[in-house]
Amino acid sequence: MNVIELNGLTKTYGGARGIADLSFTVEQGEIFGFIGPNGAGKSTTIRTMLGLIHPTSGSAKIFGKDCLRYGPELRREIGYLPSEVFYYDNMKVKDLLNYSASFYNKDSRKRMLALAERMELDLNKKIDDLSLGNKKKVGIVQGLLHEPKLIILDEPTSGLDPLMQQRFFELLEEENKKGATILFSSHILSEVQRLCDRVAIIKEGRLIALEKISDLKGRTYKKFKLQMKAGSDATPFAIPGVTEWKTAPNGEVSFLYQGDINDILRRIASLELLNLWVEEPDLEEIFMHYYVSREGAGV
Amino acid sequence: MNMFAHELRMNRKSALLWAVALAGVACLFMAMYPTFAEESESFKEVLRSMPEEMLAAFGLQIDAIASLLGFYSYVFLYISLCGAIQAFHLGASMISAETRAKTADFLLTKPVTRGAVLRSKLLSALTILxxxxxxxxxxxxxxxxxxxxxxxxxxxxxxxNVSLLLTQLIFLMLGFALALLLPRLKTVLPLSLGVVFALFMLSAIGASTGDGKLRYLTPFQYFDRAYIVRHESYEPEFLAAGAAVIAVCALFGAIRYLKRDVHVG
Incomplete structure (x- = not known):
């Protein structure tokens, strides 16, 4: 079953671009990464799904129902953590969480205590007195309190220290095991790499790739780094599939390669080498590749 | 119901302060009445030496000023000014609270319709007033x-006294509508003071020139206290004008609130 289904979703602000013709689906039980640089349209997409923004055209469906028409009903099962958390400053954490819980017909007092303890959150403090990281914890507890079936996270880790980030990810994995679907938006790729099954890459409001993390990392790209004896001669590598060409002063060259591995190895074999490394590129590099190549193509 | 209670809780301090302030101002003015009434003849002499336009602008009626109702009618001008500020500020700040403090991401992603949010807010504002x-x-x-x-x-x-509530209702809805007209409203107080004082000045000008049409432009002129004392009733056409202002503001505000996109920052 599709939990999220975007169909040609478009939002323009006057003449300015928001998102354009965005379509993808997220299946039940997935942890789905949603990647792009700042201003790519990630938040716009998420806010449309939550009914905060009205799309210019196209539609967004959650649990098979239109986000706008069935908004209140759908939001019962959604937990949302915004990228920047803002709450009513003069309230205590406890009161804020109780207020939040009062919107759902569930008794979540026990869960509130348990979550607060896991995240080391002091319930008796005033929101006003909390640091950014602690506010983020309030957001996490608030978003997970009602045991949502769909968890939407918009750049969730900013402000959290590594230990808390770790606990937060464990929490997410537990929720996922219990059946929750997770949409995880981020521009920090390593965290997506760790958690997600599939990832959508978005740039300037358009979907530029939709791949399984395993495919993205394993099959598709290899990172080559080689040190040549006679300086760096690029000519043998002027073939399709080579990108991210970089030369270092010490004669080292590195590049990403997508394609038949035998082709590239034959070319490498014809050279006199001092050293050779073949690595799995991290998502960052793949992502930069998407970014740069489309830029270069004048898109 | 939870949103209604929440709004009341968020606004209870300022509401209490306003109630005490309004009652206090009334007490202060009324405490002056006995001395004033005793010396009324000499005071009237002073007033007679002033230009008539000025007296009209301040809502002073020399013949009636010595009576309790006449005196009260005069001081009520300032009570209604304070009341208008309270109501306008309440309307504008309540409706813009989520965008100003960026809590829209909290409230509007809850399983409620925007209509329900709006109703709770207006109902709690009404309760406070x-x-x-x-x-x-x-x-x-x-x-x-x-x-x-x-x-x-x-x-x-x-x-x-009831005209205070009616004036406040009009200003509440004006504040509500104006806050939604300005999507990036950050601070409410300057707007509130600006608009209310502008309408107050307009009211003074209208009263001093005796321009009948100008009366429709400022809610401060909808409840003429001299008329109320004389007829023991409100002027129907201005009651209707007040109702019209409320209806237009409510309609405009509701459409804006239900339709608008909620952005970050």
Whole structure:
């Protein structure tokens, strides 16, 4: 079953671009990464799904129902953590969480205590007195309190220290095991790499790739780094599939390669080498590749 | 119900402060009445030396000023000014609270319709105004019967007091609509003071020039207290004007609130 289904979703602000013709689906039980640089349209997409923004055209469906028409009903099962958390400053954490819980017909007092303890959150403090990281914890507890079936996270880790980030990810994995679907938006790729099954890459409001993390990392790209004896001669590598060409002063060259591995190895074999490394590129590099190549193509 | 209670809790301090302030101002003015009434002849002499336009602008009526209702009618000008500021500010700040403090991401992603949010907000604003007026009515009535020198018409007194609530309702909705007209409203107080004082000045100008049409432009002129004392009723055409302002503001505000996109920052 599709939990999220975007169909040609478009939002323009006057003449300015928001998102354009965005379509993808997220299946039940997935942890789905949603990647792009700042201003790519990630938040716009998420806010449309939550009914905060009205799309210019196209539609967004959650649990098979239109986000706008069935908004209140759908939001019962959604937990949302915004990228920047803002709450009513003069309230205590406890009161804020109780207020939040009062919107759902569930008794979540026990869960509130348990979550607060896991995240080391002091319930008796005033929101006003909390640091950014602690506010983020309030957001996490608030978003997970009602045991949502769909968890939407918009750049969730900013402000959290590594230990808390770790606990937060464990929490997410537990929720996922219990059946929750997770949409995880981020521009920090390593965290997506760790958690997600599939990832959508978005740039300037358009979907530029939709791949399984395993495919993205394993099959598709290899990172080559080689040190040549006679300086760096690029000519043998002027073939399709080579990108991210970089030369270092010490004669080292590195590049990403997508394609038949035998082709590239034959070319490498014809050279006199001092050293050779073949690595799995991290998502960052793949992502930069998407970014740069489309830029270069004048898109 | 939870949102209604939340809004009340968020606004209870300022509501309490306003109720006390309004009642306090009324008490202060009324405490001056006995001395004023005794010296009324010499005071009237001073007033007669002033230009008529100026007296009209301040809503001073020399013949009536010595009576309790006449005096109260005059000081009520300032009570209604304060009341208008409270109501406008309440309307504007309540409706813009989520965008100003960026809590929209919290409230509007809850399983509620925007209509329900709007209803809770307006209902709690209404509750606050009614409560403020109840306090004010009680205190001012007690004070009036304490300082009175002769009997006065209770129904005229009551009608004057109720006009505070009606004026406040109009300003509440003006604040509500104006806050939604300005999507990036950050601070409410300057807007509130600006708009209310502008309408107050307009009211003074209208009164001094005696321009009948100008009266429709400022809610401060909708409840003419001299008329209320004389007829023990409101002027129907201005009641209708007030209702029209409320209806237009409510309609405009509701459409804006339901349709607009909610952005970060």
């Amino acid at each position: 009614v409560a403020t007026n109840a306090v004010y009515f009680g205190v001012s009535a007690a004070m009036a019967s304490f300082v009175k020198r002769e009997t006065f018409s209770l129904s005229a007194f009551a009608l004057i």
